[in-house]
Amino acid sequence: MTSSLSIRHLVGLQGVSESDIRTILDTAVEFRQLLERPVKKVPSLRGLTIVNLFFENSTRTRTSFELAEKRLSADIVNFSSSSSSVKKGETLLDTLRNIESMKIDVVVVRHKGTGVPQFIADHSNAIVLNAGDGAHEHPTQALLDMFTIEQKLGSLKGKKIAIVGDIRHSRVARSDSWGMTTLGASVTLCGxxxxxxxxxxxxPNVSWETDVKKAVDGADAVIALRLQKERMEDSLLPSLREYRNYFGVTEEVLENAKSSALIMHPGPINRGVELDSEVADGEHSVILAQVTNGVAVRMSALYLLSGGRANG
Amino acid sequence: MDNVILKNVRAFVNGQFETVDSLAIVNGIWQDSAPEGTPVVDGNGALALPALFALGIDFQEPKRDDIYTYRSGFRAMRRGGFYGGLYESSANPVDGIQRLVAEKAALGYHGFDIQVLGAINQDYEAKALAEMCELADGGVAGFGDGNKAFGSMRFLRLCLEYGAMTQKRFFFLPYDYSLAHGGYVNEGNFSDMIGMKGIPEQAETIPLFSLLEMARWLGVPLHIKQVTSKSALDLIRRFREMGVNVTCDVDIHHLLFCDEDVASLNTSLNLHPPVRSASDKDALWEALADGTIQAVSINHFPVHREDKEVNFEDAVPGAISLEIALPALWNKLAERLGDKRAIEVLSSKPAEIAGAEVVNLGPGKKASLVLFDPNGTTDVTSKTFAGGVENSPFLGKTLSGKILGSYIAGMWG
Structure with missing residues (x-):
């Protein structure tokens, strides 16, 4: 099989070329159309075995990957740390060798440790897709964010994107900012x-803000990030109250953004904290479209990395 | 509002004293003339100084109103010629907007220019950050920790890093309680001679280095309260040369006393932080003259009589000084620093540090002044002090210079 991407794995978006990102997004358009058909399945990855290696809890990313894999007709094995020998003290390398012995072609991995997807890529022959590593990268989330913006607003080039929240601990913010700036968007990170x-x-090419109104000024899209409640216990913030008052994405804050600005969130939402309900459920919210697009983007990435061609 | 005519005074206008035959204050403004019947005070050549600004006031209400009250504090300010001050409550941390509103309401209606320091943390405990963004919007002058230990270095970092968003200044007294543990006086020849447990200057310099390095790293403006030692001054100079935005003050008592004076075992010299050696005192004067130190601080801290009428070690540290600061210090300051700098360190610089309005005297301007006779004398007695406390090392002494009255917040008295 030949791949139309220059990368063998998708461990992150930092350093990934514009043409590779473009290829994934363009291919995803076709898969997105497929999802609207009565029969949403193609045989592209028939005979390929994919393991979903989730060392960290996940609902939507894991479901989205599973759905993408099923719709590409791949064989799937699910592995979660709660039901594995990892709890019994097995090293990551041993876990990996055992899985590899089962002749796995593709590994989709989520882990709390930064760099685990790269570690797997370095120590196995499988193709690796990062489903989130620590606070480092979450490339498929960024790709679905980019896909959604382009779907609604056209090319990302020249668009102003504001990402608001816990940037320091966010793998979404990192992947978004690297991917979106590669496609020519201007990104402001605020928190x-x-x-x-x-x-x-x-x-590079990212601007920084601690004033949310300035951050969203003239924005085409505003991405709010989930605020983990542990940040208060860890003395990083005084209270949810002050966070909401100074960093919550509210209708008042959005008066500074473009009137057509898209509202996005990687989920799950803390309503009334990082995002007010009126905004999350408002006419410019594309949060549910993000979820649908996530399946198409993951199908695209799996398909292209596996070297296949769309049957369409 | 009171109207008054001050005859035959030397007023400090445009950076120098000039003789004014008749200084009329009408409705709070320096006017050319006053209505007939306005009371006249003959200054006999006394100085009309811009009213003073006090860094470090804590009246201890509401939690310790058995010791002192806001009312006592304001009477002390008027007597001492202070139009404003920077208030930091040791007992009642201003760690949220409700406490700020309450504190401002209690402090505000007397007409003095009181700036309030917010707390960096909740309840002065090194556990949770205070809501500093809201406090800043509510008008705090800056942030401090109520002279409590600021906790771990990580927690201090988070306080400064979070608070940096407000662009306010952080006020700290560098003091390592573990190094100071069990001490009462400066650790040195004197403490070892009298056998009293000492507090080493490193209890100041080690946390000071941490604060300065944090400020350099995180880019926050810093104010160091009550510098006591030459070593601390050297550190401040070094970090300022590196570009750190750091101001500092010296406590009035540290300019006038040193550890050897503690030989009297006068419990009013049990101070926090302690007075240090004679050479440190000299270094503080030099630093005040060369501008390393911007301002003299007052650190008016009332202590109950029964907490001072004990042996030195058991006394509660602290002194009151609003009423006597000017006569205690003016002639020495004017002689060593000149009139202009003397007024700066007592009035305009502390006001600037606290973000308060600076007083400049002149015709047509708001009158906020203290009438002071540098040739008079002040016998310091219990009656000198406005509240029911007298914890001042100047009690029983005669000071050179006398306050004849002040015009502050629209009242002559």
Whole structure:
């Protein structure tokens, strides 16, 4: 099989070329159309075995990957840390060798540790897709964000995207900012200063803000991130109340954005904290479209990395 | 509002004293003339100084109103010629908007220019950040920790990093309680001679380095309260050269006393932080003259009589000084620093640090002044002080210079 991508794995979007991202997004358009048909399945990955290796809890990403894999007719094995020998003290490498002995072709992995997808790529022959590693990257989430913006607004080039929330601990914000700037968007990352990275040399063409109204000024799309309640216990924030008052994406805040600005969220939402219900359920919210598009984008990435061609 | 005519005074206008035959204050403004019947005060050549600004006031209401009250504090300010001050409550942390509103309401109606420091943390405990964004919008002058230990370095980092968004200044007294543990006086020849447990200057310099390095790293403006030692001054100079935005003050008592004065075992010299060696005192004066130190702080802290009428070690640290700061200090300041700088360190610089309005005297301007006779004398007695406390090392002394009256917040008195 030949791949039309220059990358063998999708471990992140940092350093991935514009043409590779473009190819994934363009191919996803076809898969997105497929999802509207009565029969939503193609035989592209028939005979391929994919393991979903989730060391960290996940509902929507895992479901989305599983659905994408099923619709490409792949064989699927699910592995979660709660039901595995990892709990019994097995090393990551041993876990990997055992799985590989079962002749797996593709590994979809989520892990709390940064770099685990790369580790797997380095130590196995399987093709690896990162479903989220620590606070590092979540490339398929970023791809579905980019897909959704382009679906609604056309090319990302020149678009202004504001991402608001816990940037320091967000793999979504990292992948979004690397991917979107590669496609020519201008990205502003906004959050309380305790939740922003301090050292920013590796975020080229990104601007930074601690004032949410300035961050969304003129924005074409606003992505709110989930605020983990542990941030309060960890003394990073004084209270949910102050967070909501100063960083919540509310109708008042959005008066500064373009009137047509898309409202996005990777889910699950803390309503009334990072996003007000009126906004989350408002006419510009594309949060559910993100979920649908996620399946198409993951189908595209799986298909292209596996070297197949769309049957369409 | 009171109207008054001050005859025959030397008023500080445009950076120098000039003789004014008749200074009429009408409705709070320096006017050319006053209505007939306006009371006249003959200054006999006394100085009309811009009213003073007090860094470090804590009247201890509401939690310890058995010791002192807001009312006592404001009377002390008027007597001492202070139009405003930076208020930081040790007992009642302003760690949320409701407490700020309550504190401002209690402090505001007397007409003084009181700036309030917000707390960096909730209940002054190094566990949770205070809602600093809301406090800043509510008008706090800056943030402090109520002279409590600021906790772990990580927690301090988070406080400063979060608070940096407000662009306010952070006020800290560098003091390592573990190093100071069990000490009462400066650790040195004197403490070892009298056998009293000492507090090493490293209890100041080690946390000071941490604060300065944090400020350099995180880019926050810092104010160091009550610098006591030459070593601390050297550190501040070094970090300022590196570009750190750091201001500092010296406590009035540290300019006038050193550890050897503690030989009297006067419990009013049990201070927090302690007065240090004679050479440190000299270094503080030099630093005040060369601008390393921007301002003199007052640190008016009332202590109940029974908490001072004990042996030195058992006394509660702290002193009151609003009423006597000017006569205690003016002649020495004017002689060593000159008139202009003397007024700066007592009035305009502390006001600037606290973000308060600076007083400039002149015809047509708001009158906020203290009439001071540098040739008079002040016998410090219990009656000198406005509240029911007298915890001042100046009690029983005669000071050179006398306050004749002040015009503050529209009242002559």
């Amino acid at each position: 309380p200063s305790t939740l922003l990275p301090r050292y920013r040399a590796d975020f």
